[in-house]
Amino acid sequence: MKAKKVMLIVIAAMIAVCSVWTLFAPKDLFLDKENRPAASAPKPSVQAxxxxxxxEDIEDYLIDRFPARENLMSIYAVICKAMGKTEVNGVYLCDDGYYIEEPGRDKDYGKLVNAVNALEEANPDVHFMVMTPPTAVTVLADKLPDGAYAGSQREDYQKIRASLNEDIAFIDCLPALEDAASAYQVYYRTDHHWTTYGAFAAYLELCREEGFEVPGISDYNLEDVTDSFLGTVDAKVSDPSADPDTITTIDNNVPVTVEFPGHSEETLYNSKYLTERDKYSFFLDNINDRIVITQQEPLPSAKGKTLLVIKDSYANCFVPFLTANYEKIIVLDTRYYMYGASSVIEAEGVTDCLVLYNLNTADTDTGIAGIY
Amino acid sequence: MVFSSIFFLFFFLPAFFLCYYLVPGKAKNVILLLASIIFYAWGEPKYVILLVISSVVDYINGRMMEKFDGNDRVRKIFLIVSVVINLSLLGIFKYSGLFIDTIDFIPGISINNPNLPLPIGISFFTFQTMSYSIDVYRREVKAEHNFLNYMTYVSMFPQLIAGPIVRYKDVSAELSCRKITFDLASDGFIRFGMGLFKKVIIANGIGLLWDNCLENVGSLSFASAWLGAVAFAFKIYFDFSGYSDMAIGLGKMMGFKYPENFNYPYIADSVTDFWRRWHITLSSWFKSYVYIPLGGSRKGTARTVLNLIIVWGLTGFWHGASWNYLLWGAFFAAVLILEKFVFAKIIEKTPSVVRHIVTIFLILVSWVIFAVEDFSSMGFYLKSMFTFTGGICDGFFWYSLRNYGVILIAATLLSGPLYPELRKRVKGVYWAKCIVFAVLFVISVVFLLKNTYNPFLYFRF
Incomplete structure (x- = not known):
């Protein structure tokens, strides 16, 4: 009886503490791990x-402010692992400490292919390249838990390749990534992006396709800028025993001027993000609708070449390699750039265009609607 | 509002009980009624009106039947009014969409489907108010004079949206006077906590496995298809009985004694036995108000068969406005008729183990009919269960076993009377028991917070 009383008092106290805490939590709150602001205060109205x-808004508001929310998520992950689960919250717990998102089913990339084809037809003088890197779930499929659904990126990849216009160069990065995966870490273990090494492998394929000089990794100055990167996939799992990733950058000794909206820099990197959780944003300064990168001293091989990059965030660590090959690179984020790619091609005298989307989100990326 | 939400657990419930315990006896019903209306209106306020209509209609009917106590014709008219209005509410708000869609299949006919959203719990509260009117008509209970008490009965939030179906005569005494003791309230809370655990951890956990199977329908191997059926069987049992446990627990905390709704259905040794253990308040409702009035089994074999078909057709259809539920009811009608009239003697001689296996087999097949609303997917699913077109076993099966093995074992153990047995055998160690409960409660909250997966099943009922 005494035990029961104590237990009930303890539980009642816990409930009371949690509800008071939640009610008095700050109205504006940023959830670091989930990389989003907490749900804002519900606005009461008759319609709502x-x-x-x-x-629904009230429930979201409360959940986001629940005390020790992120630690409780970790408890969830620990319990799931203790139960022998190899999948937590839509993420596979893979060999060698990799966290890989469960792939979606029945993906349709028609929108992307149609947009690129239409853009190419409208700009016949521009040389088009398309690259759709598969993600870790395909390249590192041998690390997935036994029997886990591995998606259909291989088939989708070939379908995209087959349905592009004949004049569009398809940069076949999948074999390159698979080869490189045996020697290098080509995807982050805790994040959904490829690493600089993965981007490099794909870059070599682009060089071969375009007839550029093919560099070796030793031609670059490599620098590990952080070894404590816990990315987005880790955030979904919240596994306290996750092993952080290292972010490496390259320097190809080509001085550039980078015009970001409103300011100009001499680097493609923003080290402010290395102290935050979202460290991948280090590359190309996270999200900008338009960036223009110009070689300070145009290289003879690059002179007169202007590249337009239409892309998702996979391009952010890929673009640094390209600065050696084009005098000018315009990077568009068509989610936010509202004037359309064609207008840029015309105004800037674009000679080459690279469309780069990773296969995981190339069907749903909201930027695709802005391509053509 | 659903029980398994942060708002309910951490705000609504503490605030409610604070008020409920503080106010004196007579005012408790006012608090309960107000809370119930807020609870019901949460998310869909306009349908409170249906709750009120259903209550007012049957309150008046009850009073009128009492007033015209000597005149059976008049009393019968009021009974018919009650049944017609309640069934009309069900017909309009639950089934009209299905009927319109079905009629639209006839060439040349095109009716606009208003697509009314289903009022939560309508299947439960209309059945409660009907039971009241019928019981008053049969003079099994006295008509309630106090409208506040009556409305409280119809709307009390613990069992409002997912049962158990509480008959008026079960709680009529408690509605006007109930005792709340610490023992009862603490037992109630523990029952609530166990229900929460069943719903949030077992049902939601295993539900993911079932969803995975549905995604693969068409390419399921034999083993995976059966594993999926087992997953659904556990999901629906732990979800539904968890909800009933929570309702019964909350009722106890308020001083009500609600009827039990489940009695370890999966240990049944025949389908007849299963239905004595599954959703007991629903099957006994149909028994008292449909099967027995139709003559039950007293009017010869042919009539009994017909009665069984009617009752099980209705029971099936009650579960949702889709034709597969009717098929599900028909399946049980067929099995129950066969058990009763054809195989009764054979079943008697069959060893108990075989009886259990056959029962589970039939129930698993029935759950697939229940769970897959679309007939072509259902066909694919059943094909995987009874042929090897998708192979005998595949990687998905082993993957699922690895990921859900622990929950499957826990669900299997908890499907039998493990808890009452442990209670009987393990005396003392009160501290250990309390710590186990507290830990389970905290884990339930953790899983609840991982809210990415917390679907509520009963909006179809």
């Missing part, structure tokens, strides 16, 4: 009350 959004 009647269409049910008010109550």
């Amino acid at each position: 009350l009647f269409d049910g959004t008010l109550t």
Whole structure:
């Protein structure tokens, strides 16, 4: 009886503490791990009350402010692992400490292919390249838990390749990535991006395709800028025993001027992000609708060549390699750039265009609607 | 509002009980009624009106039947009014969409489907108010005079949206006067916590496996298809009985004694036995208000068969506005008729182990009919269960076993009377028991917070 009383008092106290804490938590809060602001305070209105959004907003608001939320998520991961699970919250716990997202099913890349084909037809004088790197789930498939659904990126990759216009050069990076994977870490263990080494392997393929000089990794100055990177996939799992990644950057000794919206820099990297959780944003300064990169002293081989890059975030660590090959590179994020790629091609005298989307999100990326 | 939400657990419930325990006896019903209306209105306020209509109609019917106590014709009219109104509410808000869609299949006919959202719990509260009117008509209970008490009965939030179906006569005394003791309330809380655990950890956990199987329907191997059926069987049992446990527990905390709704259904040794253990308040409702009035089994074999078909057709259809539920009911009608009239003697002589296996086999098949609303997917699924077109076993099966093995074992153990047995055998160690409970409660909250997966099943009922 005494035990029961003590237990009930303890649970009642826990409930009381949690509810008071949640109620008095700050209104503006950033959830670092999930890389998003906490749900904002619900706005009561008759309409919201009647269409049910008010109550949903209240629940979201409370959940986001629950005490020790992130630690509780870690408890969840620990319990799942203790139960022998190899999949937690849509993420596979793979060999060698890799966390790889469960792939979606029945993906349709028609929108991307149609947009690129249309853009190419509208700009027949521009040389088009398309690269759709598969993600870790395909390249590192041997690390997945036994029997785990591995998706259909291989088939999708070939389908995309086959349905592009004949004049578009498809940069076949999949074999290159698979080869490189045996020698280098080509994907982050805790993040959904490829590493600089993965991007390098794909870059070599682009060089071969385009007839550029093919460099070796020793031609670059490599620098490990952080060894404590826990990325987005880790955030989904919240596994406390996750092993952080190292971010490596390259320097190809080609001085450039980089015009970001509103300011100009001499580097493609923003080291401010290395102290934050979202460290991949170090490359190309996270999200910008338009960046223009110009060689300070145009290299003879690059002179007169202007490249337009239409891309997702996989390109952010890929673009640094390209600065050696083009006098000018314009990087568009078509999610935010509202004037369309064609207008840029015309105004800037673009000679080459690279479309780069990773296969995991190349079907749903909201930027695709802005390509053509 | 659903029980398994942060708002309910950490705000609504503490605030409610604070008020409920502080106010004196007579005012408790006012608090309970207000709380229930907020609970019901949460997310869909406009349908509170249905709850009120259903309550007012049957309150008046009850009073009228009492007033015209000597005139059976008039009493019968009021009974018919009650049944017609309640069934109309069900017909309009639950089934009209299905009927319109079905009629639209006839060439040349095209009716606009208003696509009314299903009012939560309508299947439960209309059945409760009907039971009241019928019981008053049969003079099994006295009509309630106090409208506040009556409305409280219809709307009390613990069992409002997912049962158990509480008949008025079960709680009529407690509605006007109930005792709340520490023992009862603490038992109630523990029952609630166990229900939460069953729903949030077992049901939601194993539900993911079932969803994976559904995604693969068409390419499932034999073993995976059966594993999926087992997963669904556990998911629906732990979800539904967890919800009933939570309702019964909350009822106890308020001083109500709700009827039990489940009695370890998966240890049944025949389908007849299964239905004595599964959703007991629903099957006994149909028994008292449909099967027995139709003559039950007293009017010869042919009539009994017909009665069984009617009752099980209705029971199936009650579960959702889709034709597969009717098929599901028909499946049980067929099995129950065969058990009763054809195989009764054979079953008697069959060893118990075989009876259990056959029962589980039939129940698993029935769950696939229940769970897959679309007939072509259902066909694919059943094909995987009864042929080897998708192979005998595949990687997906082993992957699922690895990922859900622990939950499957826990679910299997908890499907039998493990807990009451342990309670009987393990005396003392109160501290250990309390710590185990507290830990399970905290884990449930953790899993609840991992809210990416917390679907609520009963919006179809």
